[in-house]
Amino acid sequence: MSAVADPVVLRHRDLEKIANAALKVGRILMECGARVNVVREGMRLVAQGLGANVVGERVGYASLTLTVGSGDETITRMIDVGAHGVNYRLDVAVRRYATKVAREGGAPQEVHETIDRLVRETRRHPLWLVAPATGLACAAFGRLLGVDWPAFLPILLAGGVGQWLRAGLHARRTNPCLVAVAVAFVAGGIGGFGARAAGSASAELALIASTLLLVPGVPATNAQTDIMEGFPTVGSARAVSVAMIMVFATIGIWGAEAMLGMLP
Amino acid sequence: MLIDVAHQAAFGGLAAWGFGVLFNFDGRSLVWCTALGALALGVRTLALAGGWSLEAASFAAALAAGAVVALSSRQRGEGADMIALAGCIPMVPGAFFGKAILGLFLVTAPAPAHAEQTAIFTVVAMTRVILTLGAIGAGLAIPQQMSRHRGF
Numbered sequence: 001m002s003a004v005a006d007p008v009v010l011r012h013r014d015l016e017k018i019a020n021a022a023l024k025v026g027r028i029l030m031e032c033g034a035r036v037n038v039v040r041e042g043m044r045l046v047a048q049g050l051g052a053n054v055v056g057e058r059v060g061y062a063s064l065t066l067t068v069g070s071g072d073e074t075i076t077r078m079i080d081v082g083a084h085g086v087n088y089r090l091d092v093a094v095r096r097y098a099t100k101v102a103r104e105g106g107a108p109q110e111v112h113e114t115i116d117r118l119v120r121e122t123r124r125h126p127l128w129l130v131a132p133a134t135g136l137a138c139a140a141f142g143r144l145l146g147v148d149w150p151a152f153l154p155i156l157l158a159g160g161v162g163q164w165l166r167a168g169l170h171a172r173r174t175n176p177c178l179v180a181v182a183v184a185f186v187a188g189g190i191g192g193f194g195a196r197a198a199g200s201a202s203a204e205l206a207l208i209a210s211t212l213l214l215v216p217g218v219p220a221t222n223a224q225t226d227i228m229e230g231f232p233t234v235g236s237a238r239a240v241s242v243a244m245i246m247v248f249a250t251i252g253i254w255g256a257e258a259m260l261g262m263l264p
Numbered sequence: 265m266l267i268d269v270a271h272q273a274a275f276g277g278l279a280a281w282g283f284g285v286l287f288n289f290d291g292r293s294l295v296w297c298t299a300l301g302a303l304a305l306g307v308r309t310l311a312l313a314g315g316w317s318l319e320a321a322s323f324a325a326a327l328a329a330g331a332v333v334a335l336s337s338r339q340r341g342e343g344a345d346m347i348a349l350a351g352c353i354p355m356v357p358g359a360f361f362g363k364a365i366l367g368l369f370l371v372t373a374p375a376p377a378h379a380e381q382t383a384i385f386t387v388v389a390m391t392r393v394i395l396t397l398g399a400i401g402a403g404l405a406i407p408q409q410m411s412r413h414r415g416f
Binding site: 125 | 271275276278279280282283284285286288289290293343345346349350352353354356359361362363365366369397398400401402404405
């Protein structure tokens with residue numbers, strides 16, 4: 001009997017397609033900043049909607065593994081996870097699609113095509129909006145920390161330039177830690193210098209506020225939630241990555257303070 | 265004090281809006297995100313004015329934001345957990361974290377000036393970062409875990 005006619009092999013091929021489709025959904029959710037429970041639920045909904053049972057899943061920081069089965073047959077597949085970020089609209093679109101697959105079923109190829117389409121077509125705010133909005137967030141953060149009004153506009157400008165630089169470096173696939181150093185140095189330098197030139201009495205605080213776009217708030221809180229929900233491995237990995245980004249951002253802040261003669 | 269609460273709520277909302285744009289929230293979710301940022305900072309300021317510690321005040325603020333989202337999660341649908349989280353981003357103590365690491369740089373310099381004071385400041389700042397982040401995470405997680413809609 002040829003391998004192609006073997007019903008076990010055929011069933012394995014079907015299960016492989018289902019596992020790969022479910023893993024693709026999990027990967028996108030992970031890259032959009034979802035918690036581990038959401039990633040697991042997304043993969044489970046898709047696998048079950050496509051007709052397989054989920055035997056087990058493992059969510060890691062850099063890869064996902066899924067075992068699906070049908071009757072006595074099981075198959076395990078793995079997928080790499082790319083750079084972690086936060087993309088709310090894509091995250092919601094994928095969650096809605098996973099719910100739809102669970103409810104209405106579908107074919108693995110259809111899932112692949114739909115996810116590719118969602119990644120391609122889900123709208124993102126343009127950089128000309130994101131950069132000033134991020135600058136505004138930094139300036140507002142500065143006010144919450146107690147910087148005076150003369151420092152407000154310099155921080156807004158510095159945060160905007162920092163976000164513009166970050167987007168450019170990410171597009172060139174620069175290492176995130178190096179991005180943190182560069183953005184903190186440039187944004188902190190502009191914010192500190194601008195605040196001092198504007199006559200601010202809180203130029204040092206303005207320098208730090210200009211770099212707050214780098215604080216990985218979503219991964220920091222997700223780390224804790226993941227640990228609370230029973231996934232300490234991913235939670236710890238997220239916490240370590242947050243700490244690393246902050247250490248590198250601080251090197252950039254230190255460099256900017258040294259350049260402006262603000263080191264204590 | 266009302267002026268202080270209004271100031272903190274306004275800039276908390278503004279910061280949450282800015283981060284919402286960065287996180288690619290759509291228009292309707294941005295409104296929620298801004299409102300939750302204002303609510304969280306308003307609650308935190310009131311609690312601080314009442315003599316609470318920063319950590320306890322941050323917990324109360326995150327709990328309030330998380331509870332609002334949990335109570336409206338049926339209307340919010342998928343991704344409601346992300347909206348609550350974005351509303352609390354202005355409370356993440358990033359500046360404390362930066363100062364703590366700068367303090368570590370200073371303490372380990374070849375001839376540190378005021379080493380003991382710097383070391384104490386660094387330990388206090390780092391402890392505040394850990395406790396405040398923990399408080400925000402717990403405040404967000406409790407309503408979510410008690411809700412029937414677990415956030416998917």
